[in-house]
Structures are given as structure tokens and as C-alpha cells.
Amino acid sequence: MRGRRRDDHGSAPSSIEDTGSHRAQPRNAVAGTPLLRRLLYAVVILAVAFAVGGGAGFVWQKINPGKAATAARPATAPSGTAAAAGPSASASPAAGPGTTTAPVTVPADWVAVTDAKQRAKFSHPPGWNQRRDNTAVFFIEAPAGTASGSGTASGSGTATGGPRMIGVARVAATDQRAALKAVQDSEFATQPGFTQERSGQVTDTTAAPSQELVGSYLREGQRVTYVMRALSAGDAVYVLIARSSSAQADTATTLMASLRASFTPA
Incomplete structure (x- = not known):
């Protein structure tokens, strides 16, 4: 227990x-x-x-x-x-005064002439006055209100006549740039307000390379633009000349195209 x-x-x-x-x-x-x-x-x-x-x-x-x-x-x-988005690499620059790319025909109303001294055949607008010096032969539009063939005209722009003009000069040379300079020094370089605006190579209507020169000066108080183009022919160089008011510089380009279309060595 x-x-x-x-x-x-x-x-x-x-x-x-x-x-x-x-x-x-x-x-x-x-x-x-x-x-x-x-x-x-x-x-x-x-x-x-x-x-x-x-x-x-x-x-x-x-x-x-x-x-x-x-x-x-x-x-x-x-x-x-x-x-x-990017710019086209093949875009062509804008054409400057005196550069012609489209085919041009001679205006139907132009008058054909043959100049024995300059050994050239070409055409000029109707009613224009002829003026000749030791360098070239010129045709200049008559002043407003003046009958065709009356008065005198000057390639250098010191006498009566309108601002529009064409001309042909034959230079005994083979270098186109030298021929252009010779004509410019003789006709335009001594004018007031003279300015050479550009020069360089262009493609002629015949697809041949040619030199071109563009400048301007004061003529009777008005600025005018001139275009000169050189064309080689054997042992000589032909210099074609066109001029217009600088306010309508495209007119000089048009005159040059028509003059070139009518021109042939004689």
C-alpha cells in the first residue's frame, strides 16, 4: 500500500x-x-x-x-x-544666263545675212540697225519711235539704240577663253560699272564643248547683261554675242540661242 x-x-x-x-x-x-x-x-x-x-x-x-x-x-x-527623304544625287543645277538645253529654232521673221569681214552667216531680228567696228559686227534694236535703218548703233552702248543686241566676231586664235577675253576687253571692259559675272564651259547645241562668258555694265544709266559664247572653226574662234537689259536677263539667253541656231561659218 x-x-x-x-x-x-x-x-x-x-x-x-x-x-x-x-x-x-x-x-x-x-x-x-x-x-x-x-x-x-x-x-x-x-x-x-x-x-x-x-x-x-x-x-x-x-x-x-x-x-x-x-x-x-x-x-x-x-x-x-x-x-x-534625301536629295537626289542626280539633280541637275539650275541653268544660268546663256545656258541653253532645249532645241531652239530660228524665229521665222529673222533676217539672214552674210558678213564677208567676219566670214559668218547668221540671222538677226527685223528692223535692227547694223553697227561695225574692228572687232565685230552688231545688230541693235532701234529706239522706240525710230524708223528701222535710221540713226547709228553701238556695240559698246554709247549711241542711240535699245538694250537688246546681237553680234558676231571672228578671232584668229585657237584658244576659246583667250578669244572671249579679247572681245570682252575690246567691247565691254571699259564701260562704266563693268562686272564679269561668270565664265566656264557649256555644252553647245551641237554637243561640242564651248566656253561661255557672262557680264554686265551700265549703258546710258541702265544695267545691261551680255552673254558671249565661243565656237572653234579651224584656226579661228567665233564669238557670238547677245545683250539685253539686266532686268530681263533671260532675254539675252533667248537671243543667244536663236543666234547660235542661225549661225554657220562662211
Whole structure:
């Protein structure tokens, strides 16, 4: 009996041990709580980061849609678009005074002449007055109200006559530029306000290369433009001359084209 009582009383320590084991269990639960909190914090931070990043991208597209669209396009444009945007490499420059590209015929009312001194055949507009010097033969339009053939006309522009003029000079030389300079020095270089505007090679209506010279000067207070073109023929160079008011410089170009179409060495 006593042994049984002892056994009964000895059960108390075992119950105390059980109670101790139950107290240790909350410690494990408390230890796991920081880990869960850290995982929860990480998830929340990632969610906030994704939300902020998406919102920033949306705002950037709204603020600057042009750059966003540019970034979305391919780095290289199609070849057809680039070709359309750039200037054409084969574009020809604008023609200057005295440059003729289209075929020209002699006006039907022009009068044909043969000049023995200059050894040339060509045509001139009707009613224009002739003037000759040691360098060339000229035909100059008559002043308004003057009958054709009356009065005198001057290639250098010192006598009566209109601003329009054509002329032909024959120079015993083989260098076209030298022939142009010789005629210019003789007829125009001494005039007031003289200016040489340009010179260079052009393609003649016969497809032969020729030199051309363009200048201007003051004639009776009015600026006029002259065009000279050199044509080689054997041991000589023919210099064709056309002149008009500088306010209508294209007229000199037209006169030169018609004169060239009518001209042949005699």
C-alpha cells in the first residue's frame, strides 16, 4: 500500500515535466514569427516596387509620347523612306544666263545675212540697225519711235539704240577663253560699272564643248547683261554675242540661242 501511495505521489513529478514541455512550445512559435514577418515585408516591398515602376512608365509615356514612339520604332528605316527623304544625287543645277538645253529654232521673221569681214552667216531680228567696228559686227534694236535703218548703233552702248543686241566676231586664235577675253576687253571692259559675272564651259547645241562668258555694265544709266559664247572653226574662234537689259536677263539667253541656231561659218 505504501508502495502504491508512493507511486501515486511520484506521479506528480511526471505531471510537472509535462507542464514544462507545454511551456517550451510557445517559445518555438515566437521564434518563427520574425521569419514570417520578413517574408511578408519582402513580398510587400516587391509589390510596391512593381507598382511604382509601372506607374512611372505610364507617366513617362503620357509626358513625352514622341520619344516613346521613337524608341519603339526600329533603329534603321526602310531604304525606300531614306531615299525619299534625301536629295537626289542626280539633280541637275539650275541653268544660268546663256545656258541653253532645249532645241531652239530660228524665229521665222529673222533676217539672214552674210558678213564677208567676219566670214559668218547668221540671222538677226527685223528692223535692227547694223553697227561695225574692228572687232565685230552688231545688230541693235532701234529706239522706240525710230524708223528701222535710221540713226547709228553701238556695240559698246554709247549711241542711240535699245538694250537688246546681237553680234558676231571672228578671232584668229585657237584658244576659246583667250578669244572671249579679247572681245570682252575690246567691247565691254571699259564701260562704266563693268562686272564679269561668270565664265566656264557649256555644252553647245551641237554637243561640242564651248566656253561661255557672262557680264554686265551700265549703258546710258541702265544695267545691261551680255552673254558671249565661243565656237572653234579651224584656226579661228567665233564669238557670238547677245545683250539685253539686266532686268530681263533671260532675254539675252533667248537671243543667244536663236543666234547660235542661225549661225554657220562662211
